[in-house]
Amino acid sequence: MDTKAFQDQYPDDYAHCFGCGRLNPVGFHLKSYWDGEETVCRHTPDPQYTGGYPGFLYGGLIASLIDCHAAGTAAAAKAREDGKPISRFVTASLKVDYHSPTPINTELEIRGKVIEIKGRKVIVELQVNADGVTRATGTVVMVQLKGQ
Amino acid sequence: MDTKAFQDQYPDDYAHCFGCGRLNPVGFHLKSYWDGEETVCRHTPDPQYTGGYPGFLYGGLIASLIDCHAAGTAAAAKAREDGKPISRFVTASLKVDYHSPTPINTELEIRGKVIEIKGRKVIVELQVNADGVTRATGTVVMVQLKGQ
Numbered sequence: 514m515d516t517k518a519f520q521d522q523y524p525d526d527y528a529h530c531f532g533c534g535r536l537n538p539v540g541f542h543l544k545s546y547w548d549g550e551e552t553v554c555r556h557t558p559d560p561q562y563t564g565g566y567p568g569f570l571y572g573g574l575i576a577s578l579i580d581c582h583a584a585g586t587a588a589a590a591k592a593r594e595d596g597k598p599i600s601r602f603v604t605a606s607l608k609v610d611y612h613s614p615t616p617i618n619t620e621l622e623i624r625g626k627v628i629e630i631k632g633r634k635v636i637v638e639l640q641v642n643a644d645g646v647t648r649a650t651g652t653v654v655m656v657q658l659k660g661q
Numbered sequence: 662m663d664t665k666a667f668q669d670q671y672p673d674d675y676a677h678c679f680g681c682g683r684l685n686p687v688g689f690h691l692k693s694y695w696d697g698e699e700t701v702c703r704h705t706p707d708p709q710y711t712g713g714y715p716g717f718l719y720g721g722l723i724a725s726l727i728d729c730h731a732a733g734t735a736a737a738a739k740a741r742e743d744g745k746p747i748s749r750f751v752t753a754s755l756k757v758d759y760h761s762p763t764p765i766n767t768e769l770e771i772r773g774k775v776i777e778i779k780g781r782k783v784i785v786e787l788q789v790n791a792d793g794v795t796r797a798t799g800t801v802v803m804v805q806l807k808g809q
Contacts, residue, residue, distance in 0.1 A: 523713070526714055527713040527714050528713070529711045529712070529713060529714055529715050530711065530712055530713045530719060531709060531710045531711060531712075531719040531721070531722065532719060532721050534711070534713065537709070537711065538709075539709050540709070561679060561685070561686075561687050561688070562679045563677045563678065563679060563682070563685065564677070564678050564679075564751070565671070565675040565676070565677060565678045565682065565732075565749050565751065565806075566674055566675050566677055566749075567677050571678060571679040571680060571725070572725075572728050572751070572752045572755065573679070573680050573721070573722075573724060573725025573726075573728045573729065574679065574721075574725070576721060576724040576725065576728065576755060576757075577719070577721025577722070577724065577725065578721075580720050580721045580724065581721065584713075601713050601714075603712070603713065603720070603759070603762075604720040604757075604759050605758070605759060606756070606757065606758045606759065607720065607724055607755075607756070607757045607759075608754070608755070608756045608757075609724075609752075609754065609755045609756075610753070610754045611751070611752050611753060611754065611755075614751075658713075
């Protein structure tokens, strides 16, 4: 894996995201990396992020992890294709399918794979794995911000 | 509008959600109500939930608000149809389209409309409005938990 996370290469003006911004004083500070042709992010959520019943993770948090890792994956893939520094993408659409409950107090592996790069648009497919089981999958359409 | 929020009628065992659980010691404590044939939830996010650049809201938080309000809407609609107390639903799939940036330090209105009730499955369409503009829309498939 590369040693520098995608999010640590975002321009300062775009590094404030609650989920993955290195300049947000709180938040999750998610870090995403290349892992071969896929990308990976590992995160153990704080136990306060429970879903409706204790022991399982909040679906909104799972969507948040997918969203941030998709943004990072899109940025890294576009930068590699263009031979340019990483830029910032925003979410056009986010689809998450929840397959089975996700335990808390467990490290999650979020994996991303680029499906399409077309101009400023990048489509990413993602998995959220816990204890070796895919708990959720996602498809995210990301768009590169203009004027960076 | 009804005076008692849907989330305040969830069984105690299922009231721990970070987004909307009255028994989660932290979290957003979202409250959803009937408003005619639609449902509504109003929430002003904490400014720490910024997206990539300051002044605009984190897409993951928008997905979270849609998720919780969809669960509440599904539960209330199913309870009304069956003539039974409110029960707990979980998310099968969540789709969010982001139309324009959502400002922070602004009260959001999340509106829900039930599209289909079929057995334990309820489909809800949603809007997130800020300053009179629809910033995001969503479609969520909710499934009633067994054994409540």
